[in-house]
Amino acid sequence: MRRFGVHRLVVSLTSPGAYRTVLEALKAPLPSGAPPGRHILIEPGSYPNTGFRSTGDFVMTAVEGLGSVTLDGRTVGTIEVTGKVTLQGLIVRNWSDKGLALEAAQGTIVAERCEFMTKGSLAVRASKGANLTLRDCEVQDGAVVYSASSGAMEGTTVIGTSGNAVALRSGSTVTLRSCQVKDAGGDGIWVTEGAKPLIERCTVSNPASAGIRVDDRAEATIRDCEIDGSDKETEKASLFVTTKGVALAEDCRLVRPGFDGVWVTTGGSLIARRIKMTSPRRIGAVVQKGKALLEDCEVVGATTNGLYLSDKADVTVVRGRVADAGGSGVTLKGGDPRVLLDGMTITGSKLAGVNVEPEGHLTLRGCTLAGNQGRGILACLGTTVEIDNLTSVGNGRPDLLDYDFAAATAKAEKQASPEPKSKEPAEPVSQKPAEPASQKPAEPVSQAPAEPKAAPPAPKKVGGAADVLLAELDAMIGLAGVKREIRILTNWQKVAEQRRLAGLPPGPLIGRHMVFAGPPGTGKTTVARLYGGILAALGVVAKGQVVEVSRADLVSENIGGTALRTTEVFDRARGGVLFIDEAYTLSRKASGTDFGQEAIDTLVKLMEDHRDEVVVIAAGYSAEMREFLAANPGLSSRFSRTVEFENYSPAELVQIVGTQADKDGYQLAEDARTALLAHFTSMKRDASFGNGRAARRVFEAAVERQAQRLADMEDLPSGEELSRLIAEDLDVDTGLAARFGEARDPDQVTALLARLAAMTGLDEVKRDIRDLLDLIASARRRRAAGLEAEPFTGHLIFAGPPGTGKTTVARLYGELLTALGVLAQGQVVEAARVDLVGQYVGHTAQKTSEVFERARGGVLFIDEAYTLSRQAGSGNDFGQEAIDTLVKLMEDHRDEIIVIAAGYTSEMEGFLATNPGLASRFARTLTFSPYEVDGLVSIFLGKAKTADYRVPEPTQQALTTYLADNRDQFREGNGREIDKLFRAAVTAHARRTEQLANTGAELTTEQLTTLLPEDIS
Secondary structure (H helix, E strand, O other): OOOEEEEEEEEEHHHOOOOOHHHHHHHOOOOOOOEEEEEEEEEEEEEOOOOEEEOOEEEEEEOOEEEEOOEEEEEOOOEOOOOOEEEEEEEEOOOOOOOEEEEOOOOOOEEEEOEEOOOOOEEEEEEEOEEEEEOOOOOEEEEEEEOEEEEEEEEEEEOOOOOEEEEEOOOEEEEEEEEEEEOOOOEEEEEEEOOEEEEEEEEEOOOOOOOEEEOOOOOEEEEEEEEEOOOOOOOOOOOEOOOEEEEEEEOOOOOOHHOEEEEEEEEEEEEEOOOOOEEEOOEEEEOOOOOOOOOOEEEOOOOOOOEEEEEOOEEEEHHHHOOOOOOOOOOEOOOOOEEEEEOOOEEEEOOOOOOOOOEEEEEEEEEEEEOOOOEEEEEOOOOOOEEEOOOOOOOOOOOOOEEHHHHHHHHHHHHHOOOOOOOOOOOOOOOOOOOOOOOOOOOOOOOOOOOOOOOOOOOOOOHHHHHHHHHHOOOOOOOOHHHHHHHHHHHHHHHHHHHOOOOOOOOOOOOEEEEEEEOOOOHHHHHHHHHHHHHHOOOOOOOOOEEEOHHHHHHHOOOOOHHHHHHHHHHHHHOOOOOOOOOHHHOOOOEEEOHHHHHHHHHHHHHHHHHOOOOOEEEOOOHHHHHHHOHHHHHHOOOOOOOOOEOOOOHHHHHHHHHHHHOOEEEEEEEHHHHHHHHHOOOOOOOOOOOOOHHHHHHHHHHHHHHHHOOOOOOOOHHHHHHHHOOOOOOOOOOOOOOOOOOOHHHHHHHHHHHHHHHHOOOHHHHHHHHHHHHHHHHHHHHOOOOOOOOOOOOOOEEEEOOOOOOHHHHHHHHHHHHOOOOOOOEEEEEHHHHHHOOOOHHHHHHHHHHHHOOOOEEEEOOOHHHOOOOOOOOOOOOHHHHHHHHHHHHHHHOOOOOEEOOHHHHHHHOOOHHHHHHOOOOOOEEOOOOHHHHHHHHHHHHHOOOOEEOOOOHHHHOOOHHHHHHHHHHHHEEEHHHHHHHHHHHHHHHHHHHHHHHEEOOOOHHHHOOOOOOOO
């Protein structure tokens, strides 16, 4: 119980002087000097028409405990609270079809030993950052929903819901401990939209759908739980992980599942340890288009297969067992599943212990297959099976590794009769489980869509599944023109299929290959994936997978390698969509020996040879894609349609930020929306504008700033404060992006400028640096006046010989821009050719990107940058690839980093000429001239002073003479040569003074610190 100083108020139906309703007690003025909180004590009775809404802090207690007080309401919420509230021992009911018993919108709420009932579908809901704890409570007939909120359910029972019983969504972080979920009309527990719960010691019994469902980027940890299907037939697995959901399940029991024990599909991922699946109505565990690691798991008594793995499944099974399966112990179906069984035991299967059908890839290591009625292992032609230390004994038939599946299937079909005998087939032919529906429930308590049963589906209207994907496309923000084009193509395909079913010719063919043209961040890849699914749903392509590639995936540096690589990629895309990002780079030469054109030519031929098997989408900037289409006469005829992706409007960008905030459990305050709209309105929209990426960066930076703001608060922030983003957080130019805010530390700026001024020589460089700082100041003033201000472009070329202070100035420049608020961090990452250039195709882009990533928020200093444009002495040089990668990264992160390229003046001019985009990205060239003799002397004297050495006038004269006599040497090395000269002088001084000390002389401080003319040589 929460205890604090409160004013006590009594609610009673009969006691004199007591308040007759809860609402009266909440509204009653407190006596002068009374504590701010209220403790409302409710005497036994039933209190009708209780519905109230409160923003205050209070404790509400049933005086005689649970069952003595009933609060009935018919409003939207019987109890709606946003403050710090504790409810104890109450029965709370709502009799409205759309009402809730408890609505916690913001605030911190604890309900202890309470009962909540509703006539509608929702009983209890926490949202908008609320923190709700249900402890030893019971919820009847309606669901418990956490949306963008946090809290816990402890010892609580949810029973008899019409749809899903518990829904955790929108990034909620909730702990469910020792809870029971009974007789759910949908899923027992639904975890979705990035929620991250811990579910432990809970029981889910008799659900109509999945026991626990994890989808849509949610991450669930499930420990020591039991899901009891009671052998009630359902259309979902006890544990269902789908659509990029991630689950870790340990020490759980899946008892009598009404469908499958576990189903992982559509990008889902599961780690399961010590899970026992007993008597599933269909299959123990199914993995399709998903990833699973099963350690020490058991499947006992499955009606059909113990494990069923297909369609790109990536599965590792370590130890564990499958026993007494009604079909095969483990089945690998087609679709390229890749499976490792390590130390597993399979016994008592009615058919084979392990059945590997065509396209399956299996590794058996240290496994035991024993007592199966069929073969220990049956592997078909067209499979890959690796066996190490296998024990296969006591099985009904010998192992067979070259079974002709296609021939046997054809023979069986030919000989099949209308009334097949009960005789067991000669070899198992597994039936693929139905795909689970990909559409998630529209509302948190609606029943998730059922997966089709394994039987062949009934005929349905053409385009039903496509309509679902089109609805998902329509739900995307903006893109009106894109949606119109996709719908035109979809409607044509629908009508063509309907004509075919009616016995009519489908009509003229229209081009399906498309160009997606437009700036980055406008949803091209997402639309391509949806388009692939739509085409598959309409039967235009077989599978609908989208294979995403770029130049590096298609182009080889070796003669003949490009055609081979392009063909391999194309083959992977057959039956689906090949999406080529930045396709225009194929038509640009990256080096003297470039094979981008070969990739284009190969692609054109493949598109013609397999015109009905693959849909190709080429994406990139609008102007560059026009150049791409001109690279081969056949391209423009094959890409007959160009879909233009326009920049998002400012209002749409605000909507994108708001959507991202909602998904992650945040809310945008109205002043934040206003500030965002003004920011996006002011941003320059050119071909490289980041659109959705820019919106995401703004949101991520805002979350970081909010965290810093809340961390500085003396009191713990409330749930509302944790979820609310205000204008102060939306300093939209922060994060790693450059901005024109006020200087963070004016004193540091002054000190850094003093250090720059104190450097020897470099008058022209100092002037250029001051000019750049003046540009920043001017832009800041113009923005404050409401005038247009060009974005600051601070990339520089440092041209000149070595030893002229380029690295030192680069460090000062980074510190200056950080102090001025232009850079987020200010670190200087120094790199040379060896740090950027790799040894094989693709390695260079990776190395360059890694170095660039380390420098984001600061300065990337590339010394001797001109070496990137020189051949390294072999036929395959990747320096140009580093340059091209750098140019793209500089554009994609233009406001997050300063790049300085340094080298000799003439060589740097050649460097800038290697890529058309280089010269435009480097704002100016700073020339570091060789030091004159006086400057070199000054550098030497500075080093001596720092090291506590004296350089008297005669020594200075000797130094000047020496430098003048060796002028060419020092013009090449400058400060570096002076550093070597100074170290040589110190060595000569040490040699001389030690010889003197060895004669017995007592050395004075002056002798120990003075450099003589003879030390200079």
